[in-house]
Amino acid sequence: MEKPKFKTVQEVVAAGEGLPERYLHAPKGDNEGEPLNASVPEMDIPAIDLSLLLSSSEALSKLHLALSTWGVVQVMNHGIEEAFLDKIYKLTKQFFALPTEEKQKYAREIDNIQGYGNDMILSDDQVLDWIDRLYLTTYPEDQRQLQFWPQLPTGFRETLHEYTMKQLLVIEQFFKAMARSLDLEENCFLDMYGENASMDTRLNMYPACPRPDKVIGVKPHADGSAFTLLLPDKDVEGLQFLKDGKWYKAPIVPDTILINVGDQIEIMSNGIYKSPVHRVVTNREKERISVATFCVPGPDREIQPVEGLVSEARPRLYKTVKKYVGLYFEYYQQGRRPIEAALI
């Protein structure tokens, strides 16, 4: 098995050999000199009660407003107990705190996305993201590659399985709520999304970084998913969203799940719900973790604007796409927005 030839960020830090050039962003364009970690205002997004979304039209309007402007909401009353979310955070921290040799047992191969490792390297001139990750397909169960599922820390596998099952319920409710908030039949997104949809969970670790002004945790991107469920670090900020050309930081709201629209809901909603560009900045003193789950339509599904959202007044904006995530990665590392390729 071929192992990646680059070190993880944690290994770079442990080696104590200074910051490799490959992580440094050269100043460019109009923001010349603007440090990546410059202070930015907080975004104004609502916390929405998931349990009310099927009954309250006020909650649905709030959802509509948030998703059509920011493309992001904080979801509360999602049915996953706080103690359980704490367990996920704790196990994530414990995994990344294991010795390198232990984590390397789950190292991804160079051209496989699943497993433990550094940022995917797709070209020689790519500036690297200051992030280590453990990326696992968690659903459907027969697509799990268990050789990448850590045996340590104890309870990791069982807990990730349980988290997957709990998220499934949230995902279904959220799809229905989005449909209702657009006055559509509640299953219309779910029907297109398909029964063989998958979930990929990515555990992220951003070690403390000596040059947060020049190094980025995750480059600006929009997610290629239908939507993404995110548990951002409970103590350390870093996630930022772009709106009208300006960056805003995501607030930390305990016990909520942050859900952001991905490109495939932008396509299905004919552009009404926005797949927001976001990034993660680094921190000089503190490491940061997060856990992201990408909800991805089955590979056989044709994703396109749903009929009820196309009219003379609102012509169809996107082509029909299939296996969008493959297309996504080609564009991503070139710094282009893959959804541009789907525009009519």
Ligand SMILES: O=C(O)CCC(=O)C(=O)O
């Ligand atoms: O770490 C975060 O808060 C967000 C990570 C992210 O945007 C992603 O994994 O797509």
Ligand SMILES: [Fe+2]
């Ligand atoms: Fe993302």
